[in-house]
Structures are given as C-alpha cells and as structure tokens.
Amino acid sequence: MLRAYRSSEVAAAERPLIEAGVPLMERASFAVSTAVARELKARGHRVAGSRILVLAGGGNNGGDALYAGAYLARRGAIVDVACPAGNVHEGGYAAAIDAGCRTVADDELATAARAAGVWIDGLAGIGLRPPLRDPLASVVAMLETERATSPDEPIVVAVDCPTGIGVDDGGVSGPVLRATVTVALAVAKPGLLAPPASRFCGRVEVVDIGLSVPGLPAVAALGGSDVADVLRVPDATDHKYTRGVVLLGTGSAEYPGAAVLTAGGALGGGAGMVRLDSPDVASLVLRTYPEVVTGMGRAQATVIGSGVPATDVDRLRGPLDRALAENYPVVVDAGALSLLKDGYEDLPSTAVLTPHAGELAELLSARGEGLTRSDIEAAPIRAVRLAATVTGATIVLKGGTDVIAGPDGPVYAQPARSHWRATAGAGDVYAGLLGALLAGAGEDLARAGRGYGQPALLAAAASWLHAEAAHSDGPIRAGQIAERLPAAIAQALRG
Numbered sequence: 251m252l253r254a255y256r257s258s259e260v261a262a263a264e265r266p267l268i269e270a271g272v273p274l275m276e277r278a279s280f281a282v283s284t285a286v287a288r289e290l291k292a293r294g295h296r297v298a299g300s301r302i303l304v305l306a307g308g309g310n311n312g313g314d315a316l317y318a319g320a321y322l323a324r325r326g327a328i329v330d331v332a333c334p335a336g337n338v339h340e341g342g343y344a345a346a347i348d349a350g351c352r353t354v355a356d357d358e359l360a361t362a363a364r365a366a367g368v369w370i371d372g373l374a375g376i377g378l379r380p381p382l383r384d385p386l387a388s389v390v391a392m393l394e395t396e397r398a399t400s401p402d403e404p405i406v407v408a409v410d411c412p413t414g415i416g417v418d419d420g421g422v423s424g425p426v427l428r429a430t431v432t433v434a435l436a437v438a439k440p441g442l443l444a445p446p447a448s449r450f451c452g453r454v455e456v457v458d459i460g461l462s463v464p465g466l467p468a469v470a471a472l473g474g475s476d477v478a479d480v481l482r483v484p485d486a487t488d489h490k491y492t493r494g495v496v497l498l499g500t501g502s503a504e505y506p507g508a509a510v511l512t513a514g515g516a517l518g519g520g521a522g523m524v525r526l527d528s529p530d531v532a533s534l535v536l537r538t539y540p541e542v543v544t545g546m547g548r549a550q551a552t553v554i555g556s557g558v559p560a561t562d563v564d565r566l567r568g569p570l571d572r573a574l575a576e577n578y579p580v581v582v583d584a585g586a587l588s589l590l591k592d593g594y595e596d597l598p599s600t601a602v603l604t605p606h607a608g609e610l611a612e613l614l615s616a617r618g619e620g621l622t623r624s625d626i627e628a629a630p631i632r633a634v635r636l637a638a639t640v641t642g643a644t645i646v647l648k649g650g651t652d653v654i655a656g657p658d659g660p661v662y663a664q665p666a667r668s669h670w671r672a673t674a675g676a677g678d679v680y681a682g683l684l685g686a687l688l689a690g691a692g693e694d695l696a697r698a699g700r701g702y703g704q705p706a707l708l709a710a711a712a713s714w715l716h717a718e719a720a721h722s723d724g725p726i727r728a729g730q731i732a733e734r735l736p737a738a739i740a741q742a743l744r745g
C-alpha cells in the first residue's frame with residue numbers, strides 16, 4: 251500500500267530526528283542519486299559522462315538536489331547546477347562545487363537544460379505553498395516548454411514531488427515541472443497519488459530514509475497484496491449463500507446491456523449467486539449468463555441504477571429501502587443516484603455511491619453544495635470528502651484515477667493501468683464487481699454498523715481489480731473487462 255501523509259505531518263515527524271542529528275538529507279540525496287543512476291542505466295547509459303542539470307530552489311528540497319548532484323559528479327557525471335530562486339542551500343551548494351559541479355547563470359539555464367539528459371528537480375518540495383511565484387514560476391514555465399518541445403526529452407527526476415503541484419490537496423494551480431519519476435522521501439504525499447497533481451508525477455518511488463510517520467494516511471493506494479487481504483476466499487465450509495448473493499436492479503428496455511455487464515462484473519468478481527430483478531431484460535441476461543437467477547430474494551448486497559434512466563428509477567426504491575433498513579450494503583450507480591436528490595438525508599457508509607464527476611456535481615448541488623463538474627475534477631479529494639460528509643455514504647468518484655472516501659478514514663486513489671478503460675459500460679462492470687466484494691463481506695458489514703470504514707476499502711479493492719482487468723495496450727470492451735476479472739483476482743491472490 252502506498253501511504254500518503256500531509257506535509258505538516260511529515261514535518262512534525264522529521265523534527266525530533268533532525269534535532270537528534272539524524273542525517274536525513276544525506277540519506278535523501280543519496281536515494282535521489284541512486285534513482286538517477288538507475289534511470290540512466292535503464293536507458294543504456296552510464297553515470298560517468300552523462301550530463302545532468304541540478305535545479306535547486308532555496309529550501310531543503312534544493313539541498314537534497316545539490317547533494318545528489320555532488321554524489322553524481324563524484325561518479326564522473328558532468329553536473330550543472332542552477333539556483334534560480336535567488337537563494338540557495340549553502341551546505342548543498344558548497345558540496346556540489348567541491349565535487350566539481352559547474353554553476354549555471356540564469357541566462358544560461360535554457361542552454362544548459364537543452365544539453366542535459368537528466369534534470370533533478372529540487373526547486374521546491376513540501377515547503378511550497380502554491381501557486382508558484384516568480385522567479386520560480388517563469389523558470390518552471392520555461393523548462394516545461396523546453397521539455398515538451400525537445401527532440402530528446404530529458405529524464406526529469408523530481409525530489410519529493412514535482413515542483414508546483416499542490417502537495418497536500420492534489421491540486422494544480424499554476425505551472426508544474428512534469429516528472430519522469432518522483433522520488434518520494436519516507437512516504438508519499440497526497441498530491442503524488444490523487445489527480446490532477448498525480449498526473450505530473452510519472453512513476454512514484456518511495457524511498458526509506460529512516461523516517462516513519464505515525465497515524466492513518468490522508469490518502470492511500472492499494473496494491474495487489476492489500477487486495478488479497480480483503481478478498482473473501484471460499485473454504486470447505488462455504489456455500490453459495492455464505493459467499494454472498496448480489497441482487498441487481500440494473501438494465502432497462504432502454505439500456506438492456508447494462509444488466510448483462512453488471513451481472514458479468516458480479517460473477518467475475520466472485521459472487522456466490524447473482525439475482526436479477528429487472529424483468530424487461532431477464533431473458534437477455536440469461537442468454538449470456540445462465541447462472542443468473544431471476545426475481546427478488548434475499549441478498550447480502552444490492553446494486554441498483556446502472557442502465558436505468560432517471561425516469562424509470564422509482565421501481566428501485568424498494569430494493570434500496572430494504573437494503574438500508576437491513577443495513578446491507580447497496581451500490582447506487584448511474585440513474586439511481588437521482589433517487590438520493592430528495593430525502594435519504596443520513597445514509598450509512600454501507601451505501602456506496604459510484605458517480606462520475608458530472609453525476610457527483612448534480613448530487614452535490616441537489617444537497618446545496620454548488621460544485622461544478624470542473625470544480626470536482628480540479629479537487630477530487632475535497633469533493634469526495636465533502637460528498638461523504640454531506641451524505642454519510644461511501645463515495646467512489648470514477649475516472650482515470652478512482653477517488654474513494656467514506657465518512658472517515660483515508661481517501662483511496664486507485665489509478666487506471668490503461669486509459670483504454672474509459673469505454674461505455676466499464677462503469678457497469680465496476681458496479682457489479684463492487685456488489686460481489688460487498689456481498690462477500692455483507693454479513694460483517696451489516697453487523698458493524700453505520701460509520702464502518704470497510705466499504706471504502708472494498709471499493710478501493712474493486713478499483714484495483716477493475717484496473718487490472720482493464721489493463722490493455724489497445725482498445726478493450728466493457729464485456730472483456732468482466733471476463734478478465736477472475737484472472738485479476740487470481741493475480742492478486744498470487745501476490
């Protein structure tokens with residue numbers, strides 16, 4: 251699991267170590283120099299003879315970059331050092347000069363940038379309060395143009411974070427220096443995991459510098475082994491009912507395929523049994539999935555709304571109210587989200603809402619929170635937290651990175667592995683899959699009560715599996731994502 255902590259929490263955890271003389275900066279800069287060497291080697295280059303540009307701001311982030319430059323110069327790299335902030339970390343600068351680095355004047359920066367195959371971005375780290383001010387703002391804008399137009403794009407290694415991102419809120423409010431790889435010191439930071447900032451980070455590598463940050467992370471991203479920990483694997487005592495029954499109120503005469511796709515998601519996600527309560531589309535679903543049972547009945551999780559137009563959702567009130575009354579989990583997707591615009595003031599965390607940004611904007615405005623779709627896309631962490639607080643429910647904001655929050659606990663940010671996933675019906679598969687994971691835990695969730703954080707964790711696990719199943723180098727259909735879910739589950743369980 252990648253765990254991200256806010257800059258104030260990192261700074262508080264650092265303080266006693268720094269006071270005790272623990273050489274955090276030496277460790278950080280050594281890790282950065284190792285990352286640079288690894289990037290060079292991966293492209294068939296050696297450190298000796300490579301041209302490297304150190305971009306050093308006036309804070310400790312600049313210090314890390316300068317000491318890293320000194321290590322690399324001692325290994326034979328040709329290292330230029332630019333300090334465009336007007337001030338500089340003195341110890342780091344002295345070490346760099348001592349190791350043979352060359353200082354670049356401000357008017358030589360563009361030329362030095364063009365000549366270097368690697369840029370080390372130490373302009374600002376967790377001490378930055380965006381938006382970036384001049385002179386750094388213009389320097390970053392110039393470097394970004396240089397990077398984007400260069401025939402040989404440089405490898406940009408960001409120290410701790412790409413300069414310019416909102417480290418704590420994941421926002422982007424000015425120029426940002428896009429990274430190839432971000433070397434996160436000790437722990438990730440929210441902006442490294444959550445969009446839009448995470449889109450500027452490249453690969454995120456967390457390096458151990460002997461600093462641990464206590465408490466729950468603000469943002470987390472599950473890996474395969476975390477998913478394996480929460481999956482319910484059947485044993486000799488299980489039968490279809492204990493594994494979890496998913497009831498689907500999905501699909502309609504207008505969008506019949508959504509019922510097929512949610513059923514595929516639930517079956518592929520390991521449901522013990524799938525029941526379908528959508529008479530209009532039952533024969534279509536049975537043609538693809540004869541395993542599905544039609545009609546109402548007991549279920550440990552309910553999925554409603556996928557492929558049901560808002561004009562036809564009244565029939566879903568029954569299953570929704572029953573799930574809420576019995577405290578069983580319910581996934582509220584697509585058209586069914588419109589049911590929540592009136593009433594349903596205080597939902598439990600076992601109600602999991604799966605909007606895209608447009609649907610979340612509509613839901614929030616119906617609840618008196620005037621956020622537009624673009625406000626939500628600019629600040630998804632804030633939007634899901636707000637929506638979870640306002641509704642009491644667990645929120646899955648679907649997109650290139652799924653951003654998930656319950657009424658408390660961390661926000662989960664689960665990235666797509668391929669953007670070919672953005673295809674019609676992929677969300678229906680997700681809703682069915684999530685239904686299966688929730689049904690597997692349904693009895694426990696029903697017992698645990700309203701504010702329990704597990705639904706958000708299960709939604710994050712569903713996002714990981716969905717991303718894995720949708721991983722593709724070319725176009726993929728939603729139906730194929732459903733078919734590949736069993737392999738994704740097996741992959742998580744293999745570790």
Ligand SMILES: NC(=O)C1=CN([C@@H]2O[C@H](COP(=O)(O)OP(=O)(O)OC[C@H]3O[C@@H](n4cnc5c(N)ncnc54)[C@H](O)[C@@H]3O)[C@@H](O)[C@H]2O)[C@@H](O)CC1
Nearest residue numbers: 274275308309310311374375376377378379381382383410
């Ligand atoms: N505290 C420590 O000893 C350690 C910190 N580490 C490094 O230190 C970094 C944090 O260092 P600092 O707290 O010195 O801060 P930073 O170096 O991240 O940033 C502060 C600098 O940015 C400038 N700045 C802030 N907001 C700005 C804005 N909006 N526009 C333009 N300039 C702006 C400040 O004037 C200051 O020069 C971490 O990200 C990490 O790289 C590591 O060396 C590990 C140990």
Ligand SMILES: Nc1ncnc2c1ncn2[C@@H]1O[C@H](COP(=O)(O)OP(=O)(O)O)[C@@H](O)[C@H]1O
Nearest residue numbers: 606648649650666669671672674675676677678
């Ligand atoms: N840019 C993107 N890259 C990867 N996945 C995406 C992107 N945008 C959306 N997705 C995913 O595609 C699916 C779309 O779901 P949704 O908007 O409900 O569409 P539909 O109703 O057609 O299924 C979600 O699982 C979402 O996470």
Ligand SMILES: [K+]
Nearest residue numbers: 371374409411
């Ligand atoms: K940086």
